[in-house]
Amino acid sequence: MKRGFGSDNHAGVHPQILASLAEANVDHAPAYGTDEWTEKAIAEFKKQFGSDAQVFFVFNGTAANVTALKALTESYQAIFCSDVAHINVDECGAPEFFTGAKLIALPSVNGKISVADLEKTYIRRGDQHYSQGQVLSITQPTELGTTYSIEELKVLIGLAKEKKMHVHIDGSRLSNAAAYLKKTLKEITADLGVDAVSFGGTKNGLLMGEAVVFFNKELAQNFKYIRKQSAQLPSKTRFIACQFQAYFQNNLWQDIANHSCSMAQYLYEAVKDIPGVSVREVPQSNAVFAKIPSSWVKPLREKYFFYVWDENTFECRWMTSWDTRKEDIDGFAAALKELSR
Incomplete structure (x- = not known):
């Protein structure tokens, strides 16, 4: 199958990370995160996030979100998020199911929420009839491939702290945001x-x-305790930990993020001027969003898989990943040009 543009989780395992699994697959090791690989991986996290970071491994992204939010809320409280946030749209109600808290979706522009909308929605404090706002969940980068600037984050987080709320970041692609912002x-x-x-x-x-x-x-x-009760405590934790150890060592994480983002930029340049293609904006992570005629979708997906983001407008999402090559993008652009004739 050709490399497509459906999602960065369609890509295989990076060779260096795959090698780490084989290296960890020796002899016996203590279970439940008491092994040397977990210890070394946590040390790598602390190098990246600071010595105060407390790190817990789980199996998947939805679990990471819902268990984190569970730790930040009580069931009578509310979580503010974007209306297009993954926790609001693509997790089958899991955050509300696991936390008991209410999600309050704020309107977004290109995936971002505003301070004005957050402040306007933070209401009825102390009212026993109303879910009490407790958490601001920010997706960075957003579902639409945009990245909050440092200043935008400071203002949003500042307001949340002023209101005595906790702040959660859904960072499934946080490394790409760091690459775009050129920050740690x-x-x-x-x-x-x-x-x-x-x-x-x-x-x-x-x-x-x-x-x-x-x-x-x-x-x-x-x-x-939350992780265990949520069935997210890996017994063979070393096989998650060793991957993160490899991911952070020798700045592999930056290499992967920089490549994914640069390929999105290359894709943008390759398709933006093709008649019939309307690109939303210059990519700020590893996603390109573009509207194309509905009649193009089927023949194009027969060659390169991707998702239609909005079936009403036929805006499509084209994602790049660590293994995207320029020749993949050149072929995709050539297929688009052929359809535009």
Whole structure:
């Protein structure tokens, strides 16, 4: 099958990360995160996020989100998020099911929420009839491929802290945001007052596995019980941990993020001037969003798979990944040009 543009989790495992699994697959090792690979991986996380980071490994992204949010809320509280947030649209109600808390979706522009809308929605404090706003969940980068600037984050997080709310970041592609902003992972999380991050692995070259990273030790105190009760405590934790160890060592994470983002930029340049293609904007991570005629979708997907993001407008999402090659993009652009004739 040709490399397509459906999702970065369609890609295989990065060779260096795959090698880490074989290296960890020796002899016996203690279970449930008491092994040397987990210890080394956590040390790598602390190098990237700061010495106060508390790290817990889970199996998948939805689990990372819902368990983190469970640690930040009570069932009578509310979580503010974007109307296109993954937790609101693509997790089958799991956040509300697991936390008991209510999601309040804020209107977004290109995936981003505004301070004005957050402030307007933060109402009825102390009213026993109304879910009490407790968490601001920010997706970075957003579902539409945009990235919040440092200033945008400071203002949003500042308001949340002023209102005594916790801040969660859905960071399944957080490495790509760091690459776009040219900042460290610590500079776009802990240094801004973020309380917890769902940090992605699967979309970034890992076989499977994500991490929940807390910067607020008090909130992390009971997380080990939440993780176990949610069926997310890996017995053979070393096989998740070793992948993250390889991911961070020798700045592999930056190489993967930079490549994914540069390929999105290359894709944008290759398709933006093709008649019939209307690109939303210059990519700010590893996604290109573009509208095309509905009649193009089927023949194009027969050659290169991708998803239609909005079936009403036929806006499509084209994702790049660690293994995307220029020749993949050249072939895709050639197929689009052929359809445009």
